[in-house]
Amino acid sequence: MHTNDWLQLGLFIGLLAALTKPIGIYLTKVLDADGRTWLDPVLRPLEQFTYRLMGVDAAKEHGWKAYTFALLLFTAAGVLFTYAILRLQHLLPLNPQGLPALNPALAFNTAVSFSTNTNWQSYSGESTMSYFSQMVALTIHNFTSAAVGISIAAALVRGIARQSAATVGNFWVDMIRSTYYLLLPICLVFAVFLVSQGMIQNFKPYDTAKLVEAITVPVGTLDATGKPSTEPQTITDQTIPQGPMASQVAIKMLGTNGGGFTNANAAHPFENPTPLSNFMQMLAIFAIGSGLTWYLGKTTKNQAHGWSVWAVMMILFVTGVVTCWWAEAQGNPIHQALGVAACDGNMEGKELRFGIFDSSLFATVTTAASCGAVNSMHDSFTPIGGLVPLFMIELGEVVIGGVGAGLYGMLVFVVLAVFIAGLMVGRTPEYLGKKIQAFDVKMAMLALLVLTASILGFSAWAAVSRWGQAGLNNAGPHGFSEILYAYSSCTGNNGSAFAGLTANPPNGDSHYNITLGLAMLIGRFLMIIPIMALAGSLVKKNIAPPGAGTFRVAGATFAILLLGTVLLVGALNFLPALALGPIVEHFLMHNGRLY
Amino acid sequence: MKIIISQLRPAVISTLVLAVVCCGIYPLAVTGIAKLASANKADGSLIVDKHGVIIGSSLLGQNFSGEGYFHPRPSAAGASGYDPINSGGSNFGPTSQKLADSIKERVSAYRISNGLAPNQPVPADAVTASGSGLDPHISLANAVLQVARVAKARSLPPENVSELIAANTDSASLGLLGVAGVNVLKLNLSLDALSAGALP
Numbered sequence: 157m158h159t160n161d162w163l164q165l166g167l168f169i170g171l172l173a174a175l176t177k178p179i180g181i182y183l184t185k186v187l188d189a190d191g192r193t194w195l196d197p198v199l200r201p202l203e204q205f206t207y208r209l210m211g212v213d214a215a216k217e218h219g220w221k222a223y224t225f226a227l228l229l230f231t232a233a234g235v236l237f238t239y240a241i242l243r244l245q246h247l248l249p250l251n252p253q254g255l256p257a258l259n260p261a262l263a264f265n266t267a268v269s270f271s272t273n274t275n276w277q278s279y280s281g282e283s284t285m286s287y288f289s290q291m292v293a294l295t296i297h298n299f300t301s302a303a304v305g306i307s308i309a310a311a312l313v314r315g316i317a318r319q320s321a322a323t324v325g326n327f328w329v330d331m332i333r334s335t336y337y338l339l340l341p342i343c344l345v346f347a348v349f350l351v352s353q354g355m356i357q358n359f360k361p362y363d364t365a366k367l368v369e370a371i372t373v374p375v376g377t378l379d380a381t382g383k384p385s386t387e388p389q390t391i392t393d394q395t396i397p398q399g400p401m402a403s404q405v406a407i408k409m410l411g412t413n414g415g416g417f418t419n420a421n422a423a424h425p426f427e428n429p430t431p432l433s434n435f436m437q438m439l440a441i442f443a444i445g446s447g448l449t450w451y452l453g454k455t456t457k458n459q460a461h462g463w464s465v466w467a468v469m470m471i472l473f474v475t476g477v478v479t480c481w482w483a484e485a486q487g488n489p490i491h492q493a494l495g496v497a498a499c500d501g502n503m504e505g506k507e508l509r510f511g512i513f514d515s516s517l518f519a520t521v522t523t524a525a526s527c528g529a530v531n532s533m534h535d536s537f538t539p540i541g542g543l544v545p546l547f548m549i550e551l552g553e554v555v556i557g558g559v560g561a562g563l564y565g566m567l568v569f570v571v572l573a574v575f576i577a578g579l580m581v582g583r584t585p586e587y588l589g590k591k592i593q594a595f596d597v598k599m600a601m602l603a604l605l606v607l608t609a610s611i612l613g614f615s616a617w618a619a620v621s622r623w624g625q626a627g628l629n630n631a632g633p634h635g636f637s638e639i640l641y642a643y644s645s646c647t648g649n650n651g652s653a654f655a656g657l658t659a660n661p662p663n664g665d666s667h668y669n670i671t672l673g674l675a676m677l678i679g680r681f682l683m684i685i686p687i688m689a690l691a692g693s694l695v696k697k698n699i700a701p702p703g704a705g706t707f708r709v710a711g712a713t714f715a716i717l718l719l720g721t722v723l724l725v726g727a728l729n730f731l732p733a734l735a736l737g738p739i740v741e742h743f744l745m746h747n748g749r750l751y
Numbered sequence: 752m753k754i755i756i757s758q759l760r761p762a763v764i765s766t767l768v769l770a771v772v773c774c775g776i777y778p779l780a781v782t783g784i785a786k787l788a789s790a791n792k793a794d795g796s797l798i799v800d801k802h803g804v805i806i807g808s809s810l811l812g813q814n815f816s817g818e819g820y821f822h823p824r825p826s827a828a829g830a831s832g833y834d835p836i837n838s839g840g841s842n843f844g845p846t847s848q849k850l851a852d853s854i855k856e857r858v859s860a861y862r863i864s865n866g867l868a869p870n871q872p873v874p875a876d877a878v879t880a881s882g883s884g885l886d887p888h889i890s891l892a893n894a895v896l897q898v899a900r901v902a903k904a905r906s907l908p909p910e911n912v913s914e915l916i917a918a919n920t921d922s923a924s925l926g927l928l929g930v931a932g933v934n935v936l937k938l939n940l941s942l943d944a945l946s947a948g949a950l951p
Contacts, residue, residue, distance in 0.1 A: 164928060206768050210761035226758050233762040237770070283836050292774040296766070299773045328761050335769060340777060351785040354810055357793045358782065365797070365807045368939060371814040373831040391831050396795055396808055402785065403778035420828075420838035423882030425810040426795065430921075431929020487875070488845050495858040500875030500890075504850065505840040507881050508824070508888040509921070511930035515882075532882045533840035536850075634844035656842030741846055750848040 157485050161513035165477065168435070168517065169470065172442055176466065179443055180450025186337045187310045187451065189214055189329050199336050206332055217323035220692025223311055224685060226327040227304060231271050231681075234300055238267040241293035251286035252361035258284070261666035265659075268673045270297035272680035273305060273558055275408070275415030275528055275651035276642075278660035278669055282397040282418050287359060294415060295404050302411030302444075303334040305560030308684055309448055312564045315691030316588055317456045320698045324691050338444070339410060346440060347406035354429030357402040365394045401426060409440040412558040414528030414651045422518070422531040423507050431509055434531060438518055441527045445556040448563045456588050460710035465566060468718045472555045473524050476544045481516035483540035490748055502541065505533030516541065523548035526558030528651025535629070535638065535654035539742035542654070543734065546641050549648040551726040552607060558649060564687050566722075570709070571600045571690070573721040577707050588709060589699035596693055599686040606682040608729045610647040610675050615640045615733065623667040629656025632751030633744065637737035646672045647679035798940070806940075811835055812887045813936050818864075819904035820942070821889070821897050823935045824876050825857060828884025841880045854878050865896050888932025891920065905946050915941050 185191035193199075207214050218226070241248065242263040246256050258266065262278055269276045270293075281290065307330035314324050351357050374386040401417045405427060408415060422428040422437060446466065453462020485501045492498045501512040510518070515532035522529050523545035534545055548555060554566040571587060575597050578585025585592040618624030618639045628635040638654040645652055659668035708714060785793035796809045807813055812823045814833045826832030827841040843850035857878040862869060874893040894916045902909040919938040922931045 160923075160927060167927070202772070206765070209768060210764045212761050222754065222758075225754060226761070229755070229758050229762040230765065233766045237766055280837070280839070282838065291778050292770055295774050295778070296770050300766075300769060328765065332765065335773065340773065344777065344780065347781040348784050348788065351781070351793050352789050354792050354796055356795050357778075357785040358795075360794070363795065363797065363805055365805045367813055368806055368936065368943070369813075369815050369817055369820060371816060371831070373814075375830045389831070391814075394807065394811070394813060394833065395836050396797070396805075396811065397835055398795060400778045400782060402793075403781040406781075407773075418835075418838050418883075420840070420883035420885070423840070424838050425812075425883060425885055425887055426808075429810055430924050432924035435924070435928050490845070490851055491854050491875075491879075494851065494855045495862070495870075495873050496854065496875050496878060497872035497892075502845070502879075503875040504843065504879040505882045506879075507883060507886050508876050508890060508932040509886075509929050514929055530882070533842055535842040535844060536840060538845050542844075629842050630844040630847055632846055634846055637844070654842070654844075655839065656844070741844070745845050749846060750851050751846050 157481065158513075161481070164513065165517065168438065169474070171439060172446055175439070175443055176446045176450050179447025180454060182338070183447050183451040184454050186333050187306070187330060189326065189333070193337055195337055195341060203332060203336055207328070210328060212326075212328045214326065214329045217326050219322055220311070220315070220324050220688045220695070223324055223327045224688040227307070227684070228681070230300070230327070230331070231304065234297060235267045235271045238270060238293040238297065239263050241289055242266060245286050245289050248286065248288045250288035250291070250359065253286070255284060255286050259664070261669040262660050265669040265673045268676050269651065270294050270413070270415060271301055272649050272676045273301035273411070273413060273526065273561065274646055274649040274676045274680070275413045276646050276653065276672060276676065277415055277651070278672070280419035281416055287399050290404060290417060291400050295407065298404065298407040298411050298413040298415070299335050299339055300331070301413065302339060302407070302559045303331045305558055306334045306338070306444070306448070307331050307560065308687065309560035309563040312567055312687060312691040313452050313455045315695040316567070316590065318695050321695045324695055339407060342410055343403070343406040346410065346436070347402040349436065350402040350405060350433055353433035354426070355402040355405060355433065356398055356426050357400055358398050359400060360398050362398055363396040365396055367392055367394055408529060409437045409527065410444065412441055412445070412525045412527040414522060416529065422529045423533070428531055431514060434510055434514055434518065437529070438521045441521050441525045441529070442556045444559045445525055445562045448560065452563060458588060458710065461588070464710045464715050465570070465718070468715050468722070469555045469566070471719060472551070472722065473520065476524065476548055476555070477517055477520045480520050480541050480544035481513055483538045483544075484512045484516050486538065488538055489746060490750065493748070502536075502538050505536030507532065519545045520548060522652055523650060524553065524555035524557070526553040526561055526648060526650045528645065530652050533655055534641070534652060535656045539738040539745055542637065543738040545652065546637070546644060546738065547726065547730070547734065549644045549650045550611065550730045551722055552604070553648050553650060554722060561649065568600045568603050568687065569718060569722050569725070571596060572725070573714070573718045574707060574709065576721060577717055581707075583705060586700065586706060589702065590694055590697045591700070596690055599690040599693070602686040603683045604725060607647055607679055610678045611643050612733060614643040614671050614675050618643070618668075618671070621667070623665050626665070627658040627661060627668055629658070630751065633737050633741040634751065637741065640733055640737050642668075642672060643675050646675040649676060649679050798936070807936050809934065809937055810887055811885045815935065815939055817904070819901055820939045821894060821901060821933070821935050824886050824889060825853070825878065825880045826884040827880040833885060835885055838883050838885055840882045840884060865900050867896065887934050887936060888921065889935055891916070891931060891933060894933040894938070901942065905942065907945065911945065912942070915945065
């Protein structure tokens, strides 16, 4: 834990804090149908033209039911669009490697995964996806699923801020404006920056390099009698994958999608060439989510509330980063006993250019937000180092969180915190002047319970099933962690993995692809619907002026209460499962137990 | 039913329009600008020899096992390692028997090939697989421990080899971010240039 690393952490949080207000201001303009931005001369005509083609009246707002319905229909259209492209990949253009179509279960899993902003990948990009599939079938969801998340957050914030109203906005307007004014322009600049760091962006076929030193390695094969054996094989070439990567990676980060162009994701030297590209990618993951807390404060006319929510997020974030970083810097006593230098920490699955700190920081950022890109292999982290990303996901990704999703997830906790405060002092709970009643608390609880049930239910099923255990890469408690991480990641729409798990086995067993796909749908939509209902219920209420007994939703008391609510719910729900995975493994590792 | 029909058109049309804007115009614009601004990088930072043959990418590691070359980190990418079609890590956890066995074997091989004492600690990067399996770098400590072997195999003064390490080190971005590392492929290529192509 070097001084340099503390400086990097300080720089990261400092820059994030500095970006929060400017992005928040810009968001208030983007999320206002009549808002003016300096991009209007270029984008306004495109926006108007799009509405005309769609037959949408931008001035007309909708109630929560129509808003939710439009959102669901739009997502359904996108899933079908992507499923069709993946199934027809072999017939479509921009496929210089001649890659075949995906099987139905994998195409379903992938279409659902990208449309729910999860970007769980049961496949490996460079050997599965054509350039057309990457650029169109997958990238479109990188934009739209992010825009949908921002739209829902805006609808919920309007529900809180408006008084005795009926409508929460127009979904089509929110979605199109978020894409055109916010995501596209930033991505254009960001993608060009990424290329300047060494990221690829082209449409040429894969290159073949002639190795500097031909190498002979034993490669496992099956001999004539079908027994496994090893044969020496001389390798003289290296195939270098190519493709339009930078344009996809820019939105992969900014939209907290996380789906890698390559299998190694942001650990791949093409997909994350330098520590600077790594730093900017982490900042991009947090940028919009952080700005949305300012948008919350501005729209509800209570800036202290917005910053208090941000502060709670940062406390959880810094605690996570430091814990993960400490565990990884300590390294693995088993390996150190074998002669590995203790001062180097745990380098298995990590890239040298990122080292211990940037790998731990990235792992925490990507799971605090629902991004899921990885620059190191979480499966090979120490037990406590791996517990941090897993727990971040299980808290509901409310620490900055996915674009939009983080804010609406945190607001569910705010409603609960206010409810608990109301119970403690014996008053009707109020949130920013609005009475929180039985229906609101029911919706908030529903959103939380659905996630827990999906994570624990599916994990339990997989853990006791033959198909579940067949996919494991590690035995003992770590194998259970692989399963728990998979369902946490998919339900939380994160998409990162303890990647040793084989979810798309060569024998075609589709249990993982389908159950993980269902977990993603449950985690996304069974959360969105209660939240939209909450928005619809709140928007109708009138705002009571603050009095002497009003519970202030800003400052230290509120922050501690919110922090406690998040941690208590997270701990009560998941501690037993975590005890069977990473926690017991931590003690076993220190006793030198191997599996 | 009425609401389905009224919202169906915007759902389908917006998907198509966004496909054209975000998946057509946007990536093509990025490709165009990238070609103008940094064509070599956009094409994969390829290294070409004097005959015009591609011999690698400065960003991707390659396998080396000869005595006269610096050795990269172990790689889990593909059966042979450093196969960019199969990028990825070992994904073995901290209590994996297989991982512990591999590390034990690598530590002993590293000590023997570089003439280390039997109890001398070995740099972690020398015996662990990277996340991508394509890591182009090794740590400075790892490179320094390999100097004697490489210099002997090539009959070069160790100082000359050490100078090449410094010349092929990628320092931390902005002097602050990340970890400095030695680019193995570039280092080995400059070694070959120094030995005028005569391999040991």
